[in-house]
Amino acid sequence: MEQAVMRSNSEEIWRRVEEKRERFFELSDRVWGMPELNYAEHRSAAAHAEALEAEGFRVTRGVAGIPTAVMGEAGEGGPVVAILGEYDALPGLSQEAGVAEHRPVEPNGHGHGCGHNLLGSASLLAAAAVKDWLAARGIQGRVRYYGCPAEEGGSAKGFMVRDGAFDDVDIAICWHPAAFSGVNKPHSLACLEMDFSFTGRSSHAAAAPHLGRSALDAVELMNVGVNYMREHMPSHARIHYALQDAGGIAPNVVQGRARVRYLIRSLTMAEVLALQARVRKVAQGAALMTETSVTDRVLSADAELVGNDPLEQAMEENFLRLGPPRFDAADKAFAHAIQATLTPAEIDSAYRRVGLAPIPGEVLAERLVPLSAPAPSGVGSTDVGTVSWKVPTVQARGATHAIGTPGHSWQIVAQGKTPAAHKGLEHVAKVMAGTAADALSDPALLARARADHAARTAGMPEVFPIPKDVPPPFDMAAGG
16 A cells, blocks of 8 residues: 555544543543443443444444453444453452552552553554444444453453354454554463362361361362472473462361462463363372362463454554654653662662663653564463454554553553543553554455455464363352
8 A cells, every 4th residue: 555545544544543632541541430240341331332322333242252352343244343351350459559559449459450451542543543434434344342351361362263253354453552563573482270179078186187188288288289380390480389279268277179270371372272171180199199089160261363464564554654652751750760660670670671771760661662672572472362363463562661561560550541641541542543444445455354364264263262161260250
């Protein structure tokens, strides 16, 4: 597509984003103020559905049988561009906004420690701008906003893919809040989350301990066994666990039940499944040692990301046309205060992850990470990966917080309603909307994206990492 046409598309899209931005800043702040966990995002999903209706989208609630998944569509015929949003929060990260010290709003409360309040709002803003652009230009094509719950371990997008929600989508676009702006490199870890429940026999811990069989002992032995596994698994693999049920609080009772949740990650789903088989053997061994029984339940799983060169190049061109985000002195003063709560290692790690050299005194990134930068280190997992196996997918990173801020931290929550976060939200919405407009007005770009996706997945079975008999874990937020 000619550069002049692309520039015209971009400028019109940016103008439409600017016209709508204030209402989406408000949506982001509202979702920030009602943090909800996996599959319990009822108020947040309703707020997104209401925003879609106000913008004139055709709205579907309960996508894929998930009560907190919503979808809005606009346009007619032609290709379908999906823009993905999220709005789930994290437990234990309650924090006052705009305060550079740890100050929970509610003890042990929830908080948007991954910035998903911003994520969903920017994606919906981008979709709304594309909707108006399609109508004004009279272009055949559809834009869809997918409000996706439970990214934090719930794999809602994977269940949506499995249910067919993306079957007629041509490309998918997404983003994530970050310290730096640029095209997100398609590197993530495949993962699988599951519970192991041990059943033993309760007894009086002093009068008759020999009659008891401790399920808690079994959990502890399982954890020891998995820790010994770590020397004998790929160095890039990760295994984490969290105790869900210790069997009670009385030390004078032999615990007859206990449950532990495991999260297994590696570069590919095949590696994850191999590790899962080994972890299951460790659990069975712990049950044998303690004369207890064990059952397990798969909760969720995410495939690794599949890249797409044509879409990544198109998004890079949008970043370059727009330029980096800009922040004012007040933004930088608060970011400096946040950085004062961080360690030098945390700040250095942020630069290392994106392959940029530090700039003395830099607190907010007013530069772009080039597409040619090295692949990031220290990546996590995302259910966008499962979508990327189904359709050509591209993601952005948008600068919304101080450089060095750890993900899943109170510092992220503290910055979630700042003017700097709003500026980052608007900036990345423009990039996503521009990328969507380029794809909808350039059949050749769509064809290249489809060809690239077909080549990358050739000979590979369609990836549905979640077993077909596993339902969405709607009880996940309550501890399973």
